[in-house]
Amino acid sequence: MTAPPDDCLARNDWLCGAYLSSRSEILLDASLQHLRLTFVSVLIALVLALPLALAARRWRRASGTILGVTTILYTIPSLAMFSLLLPVYGLSAALVVAGLVLYSLTLLVRNILAGLRDVPEDARQAARGLGYGPLRTLLTVELPLSLPAAFAGLRIATVSAVSLVTIGAIVGFGGLGNLIYAGMNTYFKAQVLTASVLCVVIAVAADLVLLLAQRLLTPWTKATKGAG
Amino acid sequence: MTTLSAAWEWLADPAHWSGPDGVTHRLQQHLYLTAVCLAIACAVALPVALVLGHLGRGGALAVNLSNVGRAVPTFAVLVLLLLSPVGTWGSWPTVIALVLFAIPPVLTNAYTAMRGVDRDVVRAGRGMGMTGSQLLARVELPLALPLILTGVRIAAVQLVATATIAALAGGGGLGRIITAGFNLASTPQVVAGAVLVAVLALVVEALFVLAVRPATRTARSGSTG
Numbered sequence: 001m002t003a004p005p006d007d008c009l010a011r012n013d014w015l016c017g018a019y020l021s022s023r024s025e026i027l028l029d030a031s032l033q034h035l036r037l038t039f040v041s042v043l044i045a046l047v048l049a050l051p052l053a054l055a056a057r058r059w060r061r062a063s064g065t066i067l068g069v070t071t072i073l074y075t076i077p078s079l080a081m082f083s084l085l086l087p088v089y090g091l092s093a094a095l096v097v098a099g100l101v102l103y104s105l106t107l108l109v110r111n112i113l114a115g116l117r118d119v120p121e122d123a124r125q126a127a128r129g130l131g132y133g134p135l136r137t138l139l140t141v142e143l144p145l146s147l148p149a150a151f152a153g154l155r156i157a158t159v160s161a162v163s164l165v166t167i168g169a170i171v172g173f174g175g176l177g178n179l180i181y182a183g184m185n186t187y188f189k190a191q192v193l194t195a196s197v198l199c200v201v202i203a204v205a206a207d208l209v210l211l212l213a214q215r216l217l218t219p220w221t222k223a224t225k226g227a228g
Numbered sequence: 229m230t231t232l233s234a235a236w237e238w239l240a241d242p243a244h245w246s247g248p249d250g251v252t253h254r255l256q257q258h259l260y261l262t263a264v265c266l267a268i269a270c271a272v273a274l275p276v277a278l279v280l281g282h283l284g285r286g287g288a289l290a291v292n293l294s295n296v297g298r299a300v301p302t303f304a305v306l307v308l309l310l311l312s313p314v315g316t317w318g319s320w321p322t323v324i325a326l327v328l329f330a331i332p333p334v335l336t337n338a339y340t341a342m343r344g345v346d347r348d349v350v351r352a353g354r355g356m357g358m359t360g361s362q363l364l365a366r367v368e369l370p371l372a373l374p375l376i377l378t379g380v381r382i383a384a385v386q387l388v389a390t391a392t393i394a395a396l397a398g399g400g401g402l403g404r405i406i407t408a409g410f411n412l413a414s415t416p417q418v419v420a421g422a423v424l425v426a427v428l429a430l431v432v433e434a435l436f437v438l439a440v441r442p443a444t445r446t447a448r449s450g451s452t453g
Contacts, residue, residue: 075426076430080406083409083425084423183307187311203300
């Protein structure tokens, strides 16, 4: 009989280099799934949120309904949301994506709407004076000017989504959450800590990427912030 | 539709409401956890936020705390606590995790509320010879109250959600009905548990909105009068 190896895996340490090197493939797969789920969800939410925000701005009655419904959706706890979608999507990645889309919608619609409403009337009238039609005004004046507010919502939605993906572990599609869930059941400390830290790293990295994108897309905001 | 009616049948069965795994007991656990953790979070966060807001210090802390709270997954913290030495202390891991996630909304909103009080009103109070603590208690706190209570409301709804997730890590509460449903591969039970949790969250939110309305009105009339 050979003695059990005395390494950090056998001792079940929190920090374990051997875990990182021997399970790097699992960690990479989980991280990629985590990123995919987040990206797809936020992207779909963005595509849905823009027309909803435009409709809410155009029609007063629509704005009440849209904001009311998205707020109610946002109040529903994540585990309950995923569970309510179970009969529709079954145990699938689509279930997690659908749940995350519903959460992100609230933040995105609210912020895009706030951004559109904050567009100075002067800018709108200047566009009309230049002979811009409604669509051209929207695309070249109103949307760019509402980008800072929209990005604020996008950043919060993305960071929240990264964190919420972990709950998808209940249906087996939780990215790094799967590793946390499995690590909990087997008391595997290194796995739980590594996956948790990677979650936070992904959230912070996503936030920074979006911040950088915002800086590049709205170079004028930095100038006004410096002056203000 | 069949799943919904099956979930309804699950809820209508009195056998599912009694006993240690029954809805009544799980609901009690859920409400107890939410109330206790909300009280602890307020007791920790409100004094800090009020004093920092009054002094106008630590704004970066108040804002960043919220961002950190959003980036760190609740589930991860729950499991980390469960595997740490704290994990052997019964329901303490759940309580600690719940309090940790309830503090940021309370603290950030209370701080923002205190800083948002009209500086002219504060200066007028100081001109009348009010001391710092009098200013805080009689001028700033009443005017900041609506937004402070908004923070408490957000924390309460968040606690209902976090307490649900606690079931994934072996905690009690209504989330257990959902996780047990998953383990039994019983979609009706999962949906029934989810409906209960969703309704609870919405009721808590509605109760807070109703309870806060009078406070908002007083503050508004106070600021105009």
